[in-house]
Amino acid sequence: MALAPPMHGTSLCAACALNEMNLCGAVLKKDQSDASLHPAASQLILSTQTLPARRIISHPKEWSEDAFVICNGWAASSIGLPDGRRQILALLLPGDLVFTDGLFEPMSRRSVEAISEVTYRKFNRARFKDLILEHPELLEKFGKIWNEERARADELTLALGRRKSDERIARLILDLAERLAKRGMMTGQTMEFPLRQRHIADATGLTTVHVSKVLGEFQRAGLIDISVRSLTISNITGLRWIVGPR
């Protein structure tokens, strides 16, 4: 199968986490017979939905039996304080798994919000757990995905606690570029960039005002170039230098 083109609106199942586990794909082409698919895949029942930007996909304390996979668009998982302060915990890209909370318990404090228009597929959490138990190699793959996610969470915590604003923002941009590249969603050094500055602010623990200033400096320094909903990294070495080694 050819690489999916990095365009908005294209289904990216080739890069999807579930597909990597040979699960999702089976359901999509249920009628076809594809020997490469995991034999248990047909048991994972999916439904597909699409929401416009700014819409909330999953509410904080909402009880849900489902988890889902982002098929298209960007989303953000965040928690907030009653006075309105918010912190984005993760930016979700196509192919990312979203468990309302872990694999087992629902009812987290997290909420998930669409940044651009988002298409996602729901699947049943309990069934997914059963699948894992029946097919140990899935536990392995799932663990790998889970660990990547946690490693990213660790780096975010480090950034919020110990890095300066420009480091945080540069890191965010580089991280996104890297993740998008893995999905074949970079055209050269350019990516679609649906984030508003308030998303960057909420993801880096800064103010929109300050984000605007730092991004301005980055552009004036020739590190990046932002046009309409799209960001180009013009000087990746410079950006990396700001973040520093490791």
Place this chain on the structure above:
Amino acid sequence: MALAPPMHGTSLCAACALNEMNLCGAVLKKDQSDASLHPAASQLILSTQTLPARRIISHPKEWSEDAFVICNGWAASSIGLPDGRRQILALLLPGDLVFTDGLFEPMSRRSVEAISEVTYRKFNRARFKDLILEHPELLEKFGKIWNEERARADELTLALGRRKSDERIARLILDLAERLAKRGMMTGQTMEFPLRQRHIADATGLTTVHVSKVLGEFQRAGLIDISVRSLTISNITGLRWIVGPR
């Protein structure tokens, strides 16, 4: 079995995560026959070790087949930058599980360091995974533990990104008190407190100097009282008010 007294040096297996999963206890009393223990428990091979304060329990990129459980004392899991900046990701109390990285992959960037003298038990990660597959109810319990940990990580991220220094510190104290209480390690409102101010600083993303000032204010305001290696919450309502609702 009676509640273990909240004294340093006492084995706290009653409150231990592994014991809650009916695993650890079995190994401790391998020779006894205890019908309440999980039948698979005897397959979990443990070795016990003790390290003095300040010693590193698990190095960053060190490959290890083992995970462990804190039996006694406090430890800290942290990551750092090459220039020395450090962020503590979690304070580990007796009964906490420590996976060098997740359940599956070793080689994380995290390092674990003893804060006080620490006793811990190693067990084999792979064997633990097999156990989970063989005994589905363990997956359930393990998931619960894992989720609690993640929820705490989320709150930390929120705190570092969006809270002021006094909120962060108050939150840390209350969180510790709550966790210790669950383990029967609070005597009234007093807890053993082996943390140095640099631990608090590294856990809250602040400076030791600033931590000192905030703690001073808290004491002068009659919120807490710190004597030698021990902390008393004198006005829990006041502390909670600083942190704010939820």
Place this chain on the structure above:
DNA sequence: CGGATAGTTGAGTTATCTCAAATGCAGTGG
């Protein structure tokens, strides 16, 4: 007793925030 580690306190600096005003842009309804 001496040397290391930990905590306190003050003075001055700075990164980031708050407030505010101006501009742009996108969608809506008349």
Place this chain on the structure above:
DNA sequence: CCACTGCATTTGAGATAACTCAACTATCCG
């Protein structure tokens, strides 16, 4: 098509939380 409203962004001025530096004290341990 225009006026209108709501969101996003930019920019400046001033405020402040937290930092750095530095000196001093206390505590711990051999």
